[in-house]
Amino acid sequence: MTQRTRKLIGTLGTAGFLVAYSLIAMAAGGQLVVGRGLLAELPFFAAAGLLWLPAVMAIIRWMSRPDAET
Numbered sequence: 001m002t003q004r005t006r007k008l009i010g011t012l013g014t015a016g017f018l019v020a021y022s023l024i025a026m027a028a029g030g031q032l033v034v035g036r037g038l039l040a041e042l043p044f045f046a047a048a049g050l051l052w053l054p055a056v057m058a059i060i061r062w063m064s065r066p067d068a069e070t
Contacts, residue, residue, distance in 0.1 A: 003067050010063035014056055021052050 025048040033044045 003063070003065065006063045006065070010059045014059050017055060017059075018052065021055075025051075 029044055029048060033040045
């Protein structure tokens with residue numbers, strides 16, 4: 001697979017992942033922590049705001065691999 005194809009797939013996958021992740025995090029936060037005070041909300045949303053990074057970093061690393069030599 002060429003790098004160009006990987007970048008297309010990775011871009012679409014990243015956008016889809018971020019939409020799904022944000023909706024799930026928002027729903028979980030709304031059910032679990034909203035209304036329980038700042039000491040519950042702040043850590044949850046800080047963690048939820050950072051947990052998407054490892055997955056997207058892995059996708060970006062995969063997209064950036066050079067093409068195989070043929």
